[in-house]
Amino acid sequence: MRFTTLLATIAVILALVEKAKAQCVSVTQLPVTTANHNALTGELTQRIQQSIGNGVAAGDLVGGVVRLAFHDASGFDRNTNTNPGGPDGCYDRNNQDNAGLLEIESAINPIYLNFCSWVSKADFWALAAKIGVRVSSNNNVIVPFRYGRTSRTTCNDFTNGVSRLPGAEQGLPEINRVMLGNWGITMRRAVALLGAHTLGRAERRNSGYDGPWVQDPEEFTNEYYRDIIRVGWDREIVNGGRTEWRRGGNRPELMLNADMELAYSVVNCQQDETRAINRNQNGACQLHPQNNLQTNPLTHTIEFSNNQNSWFTEFSAAMEEMTELGTQGQLLCQPSLGDCVVRNTDLVVVTPTAPAPTSVAQSQPTDGPAPSTTAAP
Numbered sequence: 001m002r003f004t005t006l007l008a009t010i011a012v013i014l015a016l017v018e019k020a021k022a023q024c025v026s027v028t029q030l031p032v033t034t035a036n037h038n039a040l041t042g043e044l045t046q047r048i049q050q051s052i053g054n055g056v057a058a059g060d061l062v063g064g065v066v067r068l069a070f071h072d073a074s075g076f077d078r079n080t081n082t083n084p085g086g087p088d089g090c091y092d093r094n095n096q097d098n099a100g101l102l103e104i105e106s107a108i109n110p111i112y113l114n115f116c117s118w119v120s121k122a123d124f125w126a127l128a129a130k131i132g133v134r135v136s137s138n139n140n141v142i143v144p145f146r147y148g149r150t151s152r153t154t155c156n157d158f159t160n161g162v163s164r165l166p167g168a169e170q171g172l173p174e175i176n177r178v179m180l181g182n183w184g185i186t187m188r189r190a191v192a193l194l195g196a197h198t199l200g201r202a203e204r205r206n207s208g209y210d211g212p213w214v215q216d217p218e219e220f221t222n223e224y225y226r227d228i229i230r231v232g233w234d235r236e237i238v239n240g241g242r243t244e245w246r247r248g249g250n251r252p253e254l255m256l257n258a259d260m261e262l263a264y265s266v267v268n269c270q271q272d273e274t275r276a277i278n279r280n281q282n283g284a285c286q287l288h289p290q291n292n293l294q295t296n297p298l299t300h301t302i303e304f305s306n307n308q309n310s311w312f313t314e315f316s317a318a319m320e321e322m323t324e325l326g327t328q329g330q331l332l333c334q335p336s337l338g339d340c341v342v343r344n345t346d347l348v349v350v351t352p353t354a355p356a357p358t359s360v361a362q363s364q365p366t367d368g369p370a371p372s373t374t375a376a377p
Contacts, residue, residue: 024116059217063200064104069129086326089121089151100206122149137220146331171261189318225305
C-alpha cells in the first residue's frame with residue numbers, strides 16, 4: 001500500500017511538472033540576484049536539514065541529492081562531440097543504473113517549481129548537491145558554485161550500447177574508463193568523489209544492493225575510507241550474482257567492488273575476504289601497490305582515511321569539477337553570492353549602464369540663442 005501511495009504521489013508531482021514546463025527556463029537568467037539566490041538556498045537548506053535524523057532513512061535525501069548530481073554529470077563523455085552529455089538536469093530513465101532517482105527528483109521538485117522561472121533544473125540539481133554536502137558536513141565542506149548550466153528534457157547515457165555510468169561490479173577498470181577516461185579527472189579526485197558513498201544507502205529495489213556504506217549515513221565524514229582499510233570485509237554473492245562486501249556480525253554496512261578496489265584487488269581475487277591494512281594479508285585479497293599515484297588509488301585512500309581535512313579539500317575541488325563538466329565558458333561566478341573565485345574561463349556578463357546625463361548647454365538648439373551668462377542679482 002505504501003508503495004502504491006508513493007507511485008500515486010509521484011504521478012501527481014509529474015503532472016504538476018508537465019504543467020509548469022512552459023513557465024520554467026532551460027537556462028538560468030544571469031546574473032542571479034542575491035535575493036533569488038538566498039531564497040532558493042534557504043528552502044533547499046531547510047528541506048535537507050529536516051530530512052536528517054530520521055532513523056534508518058536519515059541519509060536518504062541528502063545522499064540522494066548528491067547521487068542525483070553525480071548521475072547527471074556521469075553521462076559526460078569528452079571523447080564525443082555528437083552527444084557529450086554532462087550536468088544538464090537530465091538522466092536517462094532507460095538506464096537501470098539510474099533507478100531510484102525519480103523519487104529523489106520528486107522530493108525536491110516542489111522547491112524547484114517555486115524558482116524555475118529563473119533557474120535551470122541543471123543548476124538546481126547541482127546546487128542541491130552542494131547544499132547537501134555543506135549541511136551534512138556541518139559547514140566544513142563548501143563546494144564553489146557557478147550558475148549557467150543548460151537543462152535538457154531528453155538524454156542518452158549510452159555509447160555504442162555501453163552505459164557511460166561506472167558499473168559497481170568491475171571496480172578499478174570502470175573508474176579508469178568513466179572518471180579518468182570520459183571525464184578527464186585525476187585518480188586522486190576520482191577517489192575523493194567516491195567518498196560521497198558515506199551519505200545515503202543502497203536499496204535492493206533500485207540497484208540490487210542493500211544497506212548503507214557507513215554507520216552514520218547522514219554525516220559527511222571520512223568514515224568510508226577508514227572502514228575500507230581498517231576493518232575486515234567478507235564477500236557475499238546476492239541477487240543474481242551481485243557482489244556485496246559485509247563486515248559480519250549482522251551489521252548493515254556494505255561495500256561494493258567499486259569501493260573495495262580503492263584499496264584491494266578484489267575483482268579478480270580468488271579469496272573471499274579482505275583484512276585490515278595492518279594485518280597479515282596472506283590468504284586474503286591483496287592491497288594494490290602504491291607505485292603510481294596517477295593510476296593507483298591506494299595511497300589516496302590511505303591519506304583520506306588518516307586526514308579528513310585533506311579529503312574535504314580534495315572533495316570540494318573534485319565536486320566542483322564534476323558538476324561543471326562540459327560547461328566551459330557557460331558559467332558565471334558571482335563572488336557576491338559567496339563561494340566562487342572568478343576564472344578566465346568563466347562567462348562574463350556585461351550589465352548595461354544608463355546613458356550619461358546630458359548637460360544643459362548640450363541640450364540647447366544649435367540655432368537658438370546662447371544661454372545668458374548674467375549673474376543673478
